Amino acid sequence: MDTRFLGIADLVGIPSVAVVVDVMRAYTVAAWAIAQGAEKIVLAGSLDEALALKARHPDWVALKDGPPAPGFDLLNSPGLLRSVDLGGRTIVQKTTAGTVGALAVKEAPLVLCAGFVVAEATARLLRTCESDSVTFVVTGEDGRADEDLACAQYIAQRVADPGTDAAGFLRRAAGSRAAAELAEGVRQGVHPDDVALCLEVDRFPFAMVATLEGSLMVLRPHTMGNAPI
Numbered sequence: 001m002d003t004r005f006l007g008i009a010d011l012v013g014i015p016s017v018a019v020v021v022d023v024m025r026a027y028t029v030a031a032w033a034i035a036q037g038a039e040k041i042v043l044a045g046s047l048d049e050a051l052a053l054k055a056r057h058p059d060w061v062a063l064k065d066g067p068p069a070p071g072f073d074l075l076n077s078p079g080l081l082r083s084v085d086l087g088g089r090t091i092v093q094k095t096t097a098g099t100v101g102a103l104a105v106k107e108a109p110l111v112l113c114a115g116f117v118v119a120e121a122t123a124r125l126l127r128t129c130e131s132d133s134v135t136f137v138v139t140g141e142d143g144r145a146d147e148d149l150a151c152a153q154y155i156a157q158r159v160a161d162p163g164t165d166a167a168g169f170l171r172r173a174a175g176s177r178a179a180a181e182l183a184e185g186v187r188q189g190v191h192p193d194d195v196a197l198c199l200e201v202d203r204f205p206f207a208m209v210a211t212l213e214g215s216l217m218v219l220r221p222h223t224m225g226n227a228p229i
């Protein structure tokens with residue numbers, strides 16, 4: 001498998017398979033939202049779009065990163081989300097890096113969104129689709145965020161070797177700037193458990209597949225019991 005690790009701005013053309021990685025925190029949060037019962041996650045391109053979607057669908061749940069803001073129901077924090085019942089709900093998520101990365105590859109035939117919490121399920125799906133080439137979109141810090149790069153490299157290695165040891169990759173993620181900023185209160189909308197929750201390998205058994213549904217990019221869980229991709 002030919003693998004590339006690119007920042008959002010470095011993407012050229014439409015990849016055949018894209019894995020969009022945001023460990024801290026968008027796709028850890030998305031996985032928790034699904035685990036808490038959400039039916040799907042609509043990835044919004046802007047705060048205004050998220051609010052417009054919520055206005056059109058008052059039962060949808062709007063989620064943003066950073067501090068709370070009028071019209072938004074939830075923040076981009078796994079620690080804050082894990083006690084919320086989202087049974088059957090649709091989430092509209094807008095974040096600084098993660099959601100932007102998925103929208104940048106929305107034309108790709110297969111888009112997976114990932115963090116450590118869905119590493120093996122993501123690797124398994126990549127193994128079964130047997131693509132020659134996979135582009136990992138490293139969403140943070142213009143492609144240099146070490147938590148995202150470490151997770152992307154871990155998943156890529158795990159595709160080839162399911163026994164890959166996570167320890168070194170997790171150490172890099174734990175030492176990343178994002179982890180420090182979350183721990184030190186530089187970032188807003190944070191729960192004290194967020195970093196630890198972002199570093200749980202294989203917390204969830206599903207991968208997350210984003211597809212265009214009309215004009216919306218929609219993220220849904222995928223387990224091996226689902227129809228083949």
Ligand SMILES: O=C(O)[C@H](CS(=O)(=O)O)OP(=O)(O)O
Pocket residue numbers: 022024025026027065066076095096097098099140187188
């Ligand atoms: O919520 C997050 O951790 C970040 C926002 S920022 O980098 O703190 O501004 O968003 P994400 O898109 O999940 O990286």
Ligand SMILES: [Mg+2]
Pocket residue numbers: 022023024025026097098139140178
């Ligand atoms: Mg991030």
